Structures are given as C-alpha cells and as structure tokens.
Amino acid sequence: MGPQLVSKGEFAAMINVSPGRVSQFIAAGQISAAAMVGSGQRAKIDVERAKADLRLTLDVSQRLGNGASTNIDPGLSGAAPISAPNVYDPEPILGIDHKIKQQKFEQLQRANRNAAVAEARDAGQLTDAQAAKAEMIKIAASMLDVFDGGINDMAMAVAAKFELPQRDVKHLMRTVFRDVRERAAKVARERGAEMPDLASTTIETEETDQTAVT
Structure with a gap:
C-alpha cells in the first residue's frame, strides 16, 4: 500500500490547523520537500511523512498554541480535534x-x-x-x-x-x-x-533552591 497523499486543505483538516498554517509549515521547511509530491497548486502531501516532519520541528508551545491541539500523531488522519493529552507523549519533553x-x-x-x-x-x-x-x-x-x-x-x-x-x-x-x-x-x-600537602576547611555557601530554577 502506497503513501496516503492529500491536498494542503485536506492535510490542514487532518491536523486541525488552517490551510494557511500548512503553507507556513512548508515555507519554513517544517514540512520537508520529501513529504511533497508534485508542485504548485496541484501538489500533494504525504500524510505520514509530513506528520513525522512536524513532530520533529514543532515544539510543544506551537503544537498546543492557544489551547488548540495539532493532530500530528502517526496513523491519525481524522479531522476531529483530539485533546492535548492524547496528541503527544509528554514524558520525553518533561x-x-x-x-x-x-x-x-x-x-x-x-x-x-x-x-x-x-x-x-x-x-x-x-x-x-x-x-x-x-x-x-x-x-x-x-x-x-x-x-x-x-x-x-x-x-x-x-x-x-x-x-x-x-x-x-x-x-x-x-x-x-x-x-x-x-x-x-x-x-x-x-x-x-x-604537615599535610592539603588542609581541609569549611566554607559556607548560600543555599540554592532548586524550585527557583526555571
């Protein structure tokens, strides 16, 4: 079975973003040329390849921008929005x-x-x-x-x-x-x-609170 090829508009619906946003992904190289089949208005997008590109190039803030989920999990091609906890595995990022x-x-x-x-x-x-x-x-x-x-x-x-x-x-x-x-x-x-070559001494240092490190 060959790759699933769709238009920019169809791909936008699949990942729950606007068609203009897909064009931005392509222009920025976040969707690579290898995920594109053809050129111009008739160009098609290899769904799984494009999603794989986006999983590598988009950070969490972009994927969850304004509280909306971007569906770029492999094998998910439905147009319905998917809640953020199911969209990606947060463990590696955390x-x-x-x-x-x-x-x-x-x-x-x-x-x-x-x-x-x-x-x-x-x-x-x-x-x-x-x-x-x-x-x-x-x-x-x-x-x-x-x-x-x-x-x-x-x-x-x-x-x-x-x-x-x-x-x-x-x-x-x-x-x-x-x-x-x-x-x-x-x-x-x-x-x-x-006499020892080294003599130990105690030096007081300021305590660092790890919770304050961001």
Whole structure:
C-alpha cells in the first residue's frame, strides 16, 4: 500500500490547523520537500511523512498554541480535534525539561561554590599549604640566623663578666650553637614532612533552591 497523499486543505483538516498554517509549515521547511509530491497548486502531501516532519520541528508551545491541539500523531488522519493529552507523549519533553533545570541548578551550585572560595581566599581564610610549609621552615631558619649573628655580642658579654679570653668564649659558643642548630634544623625538617600537602576547611555557601530554577 502506497503513501496516503492529500491536498494542503485536506492535510490542514487532518491536523486541525488552517490551510494557511500548512503553507507556513512548508515555507519554513517544517514540512520537508520529501513529504511533497508534485508542485504548485496541484501538489500533494504525504500524510505520514509530513506528520513525522512536524513532530520533529514543532515544539510543544506551537503544537498546543492557544489551547488548540495539532493532530500530528502517526496513523491519525481524522479531522476531529483530539485533546492535548492524547496528541503527544509528554514524558520525553518533561524529561528534557527536567534535565535542563537540573543542569541550571548544578551551574548555580558551582557558581556559588566558586564565589565562596574566592571570597574566603580574599579574606585570608585559604592559603597554599605547600607555600605555608615552606614559609614556616624559612621563619625557623631565619630565627636561628638571628641567634647565630648574636654570638659575638654574647661572647663579649660573657668574656667581660668572667674575665675570660673573648676568642675562647666565642669559639666554645659557636661549637655548642652548631650542634643546637643541626638539631633544630632536623626537627624543623621532620615537622615540615609531617604537615599535610592539603588542609581541609569549611566554607559556607548560600543555599540554592532548586524550585527557583526555571
């Protein structure tokens, strides 16, 4: 059995729209050239092919414009209007709509998290753990340098107090301080190795209401 071919007016009656609307569908390419047989006023429309085109090219708002149903289900060729719930299966459309809203919701959540992280970083609540570790080791080393630089003054004070040769006192203090410095450096390295590369923190973000995402 061949395809069902009808005129534009007959097809308009079948899908419950005006003949002018069918002409608009054809002009806009919403009914493809493959669904047309012939040309001009005598052109015929392949019913099922044209309906298949419209199911792909018309969105829900167009199909239910002004509350009127557009009958483009396959195999339905009656002229009587068909109520909207029977015209199309809403589940795929609702599923797509849900996915779009879910994606928007997730985008808002990411934006909120990124904004919270940026705000915490600007407020000094976040820092690079590796950089902090290196800075702490640097501070410990600089303090040892301060003590090392003060040995001359301490040696002079001790030598004057106890009437000892300053050179001998200075040599003894440097020997002792060298041992102290090595032990302190070892402790600093061990503590630095124990520090985690990442430290967790809690950042408050604004709650996003999914019901507000449209």
